[in-house]
Amino acid sequence: MIGRRLFTISLLFSLCFYLSSALPLLAKGGPKPAPQPKAKTLEELAERYDSESCAECHEEIYDQWENSLHARSILGTGRTAPTILTAIDKGLKNFPFSGVKKDDDITVESLMFCAKCHLPQLDEATDDVAREIVATIRTWQKANKEGNDDLADEMEEKIESLNIGCMVCHNKVAIIHKWADGYPQPDTVYGSQEGEHDHPDFDKMAKAPAIGESIFCGQCHGLGPNFELDEPSQCATLYGSYLYAYIPDGGSESCQECHMKKSGLGHDMEAYRSENMRKMAIDVHVDSMAYYWRKNKEEGVIPLAVVKMEITNKAGHVIPDG
Ligand code: HEC
Ligand code: HEC
Ligand code: HEC
Ligand code: HEC
Ligand code: HEC
Secondary structure (H helix, E strand, O other), rough: HHHHHHHHHHHHHHHHHHHHHHOHHHOOOOOOOOOOOOOOOOOHHHHHHHOOHHHHHOOHHHHHHHHOOHHHHHOOOHHHHHHHHHHHHHHHHHOOOOOOOHHOOOHHHHHHHHHHHOOHHHEEEEEHHHHHHHHHHHHHHHHOOOOOOOHHHHHHHHHHHOOOOHHHHHHHOOOOOOOHHEEOOOEEEOOOEEOOOOOOOEEEEEEEOOOOOHHHHHHHHHOOOOOOOOOOOOOHHHHHHHHHHHOOOOOOOHHHHHHHHHOOOOOOOOOOOHHHHHHHHHHEEEEEEEEEEEEEOOOEEEEEEEEEOOOOOOEOOOOOOO
């Protein structure tokens, strides 16, 4: 009975919390903008989200970002692009109801089971672009195999031009509660301040209420299986472990605090490839006790030791992930 009452109270609280966060006063976005015409080529999609024009004024941030895996979110460390092909060849083409039997059948919807997080802006492109991406990765792989370095480099550059750039985070996925806070507007960069912004295409700055919070990163860093897809995929699950293990255990830092501020890495969000992150990752305590054991007359006294090792994960989630 008490349990149920507590449950009702906490339900009321969370509802109030939800509604208060929904007050229109906090709205920083606006009405849902008319969709832009679909990008018809890979190049057009890359251009729409090109980060080059931000480099001039945000040089340090640009350089940090360029070193991160966000800047090559389809290529990855070189593993992601081939794994997308494996998912198509061993997954999509074998599933009887996927509608994909050959590369020509690939659509934006079928690639979304990876692109949802690796390239969310793919939903602004035609199915031809989805097929062009797959064809480009195949040509890149073939050129690599045949030692055709020039072609491989050219294809790699094309694959890298598709990424989680400035305007993916600071516009496309910047606002999470869109009914409450509004939809991102096409002429605005979203961050923590409001005002004019000296850019020909994005001449306004506005606040994205949750961009400084873990939920913002959680959009792509995974809760578990992606149940909202017709065919759930599961890749990153790290945000799930942050919410259900780190926070209940008393953890209080956000992704941004550890990855952007404490690490000193800013927009170069990294994992163990960075020395700073490796240092922040684990504590190792080793206690040892030496003793002697008198075994028997023949063998005499044998030196022995007990070694107690304790490894503590200091990251805000399971490691490794993905
Ligand atoms: C001509 C210079 C210029 C260019 C080009 C430019 N910015 Fe800015 N941007 C600024 C200035 C100046 C500010 C305000 C600086 C400050 O307060 O730190 C700013 C602020 C911002 C903010 C808000 C930061 C915060 O504190 O919340 C974001 C986000 C941003 N820019 C993103 C971009 C993106 C994305 C691009 C490329 C599409 C871009 N900017 C191109 C000059 C520029
Ligand atoms: C739009 C989706 C998206 C958002 C938002 C996003 N990420 Fe990522 N992130 C990715 C993807 C996809 C990769 C992996 C790219 C690859 O290697 O294929 C990645 C890679 C990373 C890595 C590197 C992992 C490694 O193995 O080295 C870190 C660290 C990271 N993200 C942290 C963050 C943090 C912190 C935030 C929030 C401030 C954030 N990300 C927001 C999609 C996103
Ligand atoms: C829920 C979002 C999400 C979906 C959907 C998703 N990924 Fe990922 N993936 C990530 C993030 C975030 C990372 C990097 C961080 C990590 O490893 O935790 C990652 C990492 C990877 C890596 C390792 C990166 C590297 O360079 O070593 C590969 C490979 C990969 N993804 C392939 C895929 C493929 C193929 C699909 C589709 C079948 C897919 N992912 C679907 C979010 C996702
Ligand atoms: C993976 C998502 C992501 C990408 C990609 C990204 N940003 Fe950010 N950016 C953030 C987050 C998160 C913050 C910090 C928000 C906070 O804590 O208030 C931030 C902060 C900023 C700020 C405010 C000043 C600062 O240093 O905190 C500027 C300016 C900015 N970003 C510009 C850019 C530009 C330019 C690019 C592309 C080169 C870019 N961002 C790419 C997520 C991203
Ligand atoms: C308490 C600090 C802390 C918090 C909070 C934190 N991280 Fe991490 N994270 C780390 C450290 C340290 C590592 C490096 C561990 C390693 O890879 O050796 C790491 C690694 C990662 C990786 C790479 C995992 C892998 O194995 O590929 C990703 C991706 C990541 N963090 C994203 C996030 C996101 C997203 C959040 C918020 C939901 C977050 N982190 C919160 C400290 C933190």
